[in-house]
């Protein structure tokens with residue numbers, strides 16, 4: 157999906173969010189969107205998902221029905237339990253029936269991860285309001301991973317979850333791309349998230365433009381050339397831990 161000439165500001169906010177931006181979201185790959193707080197990552201997801209309409213040129217656009225978009229902090233009735241949430245998300249996708257609702261839905265995806273499967277079984281009967289915020293996010297994202305779409309957009313899927321749970325989330329996202337050939341578009345502020353992806357493309361958003369677009373082999377050198385303070389901190393963390 158190639159977007160060209162994307163310019164945008166919110167109706168009552170004169171801050172320029174996108175300034176003739178171009179981005180090439182690589183199909184069947186993990187596309188990681190980096191940027192400082194407030195640079196416009198969520199807004200870009202809103203454009204890609206069709207929530208925000210603009211005059212940008214979009215080639216090979218993924219139709220709205222073929223994408224899933226995990227947005228941050230969705231309000232859900234606190235008395236719903238894990239099973240009800242599964243029903244809400246999975247049955248409304250049209251790909252599952254009420255009779256399918258069972259923790260064993262996850263079993264195939266978690267055959268090498270018994271800890272995750274045990275957690276699903278625990279959360280299945282737990283009320284959403286009683287789940288911890290991290291458990292809510294973990295469970296919801298894993299439900300999204302069960303839905304068959306072309307493009308998966310994840311807005312900071314590991315924010316607020318512990319490192320082990322974050323790895324489980326990232327592993328499920330990795331499976332979507334590696335085993336099922338899906339296109340992933342993900343924003344994160346956690347360097348750790350990248351470590352578990354074998355291949356990825358980095359897109360860096362800064363001052364309304366994509367200023368870096370490189371794969372996992374070349375992004376560090378490119379980051380040094382771009383020389384943005386936030387990116388230097390991110391790249392240094394990667395180098396120091398490798």
Ligand SMILES: Nc1ncnc2c1ncn2[C@@H]1O[C@H](COP(=O)(O)OP(=O)(O)OP(=O)(O)O)[C@@H](O)[C@H]1O
Nearest residue numbers: 166168169173191192193194195196197198199200
């Ligand atoms: N509905 C809105 N109306 C006006 N301004 C908005 C609106 N939504 C977001 N903004 C502004 O647009 C800018 C981009 O916001 P956005 O949420 O896309 O940033 P982000 O890169 O996702 O940030 P973060 O890393 O904190 O999640 C911010 O400065 C924000 O204040």
